[in-house]
Amino acid sequence: MKNAQSEDIATSTKEALLKAIYVELENAYEDTLEEILELLKIRRSEDEEDIKEYHAALEDIKTNGTIPWLQAKREIA
Numbered sequence: 403m404k405n406a407q408s409e410d411i412a413t414s415t416k417e418a419l420l421k422a423i424y425v426e427l428e429n430a431y432e433d434t435l436e437e438i439l440e441l442l443k444i445r446r447s448e449d450e451e452d453i454k455e456y457h458a459a460l461e462d463i464k465t466n467g468t469i470p471w472l473q474a475k476r477e478i479a
Contacts, residue, residue, distance in 0.1 A: 427435065 427438075430438075
C-alpha cells in the first residue's frame with residue numbers, strides 16, 4: 403500500500419512538472435526548444451552510458467573480485 407502511495411505522489415509530481423514545463427515551452431523561442439531537445443538527448447545518452455559502465459563494472463567484479471576498502475584508500479592516497 404505504501405509503495406502505491408509513493409508511486410501516486412511521484413506520478414502527481416511528474417504530471418505537475420510536465421504541465422508547468424509545457425506552459426513555458428508554449429512561450430519559448432524555437433532555438434530554445436532546439437537547445438532543450440538537445441540537452442534531453444545528451445542526458446539520455448549519458449544515462450545509457452552510465453548503465454553500460456555499471457554493467458561492465460559488475461562483470462569486472464565477477465571476473466576479478468574486489469579489493470578491501472583500506473587497500474583502496476592506501477592506493478588512492
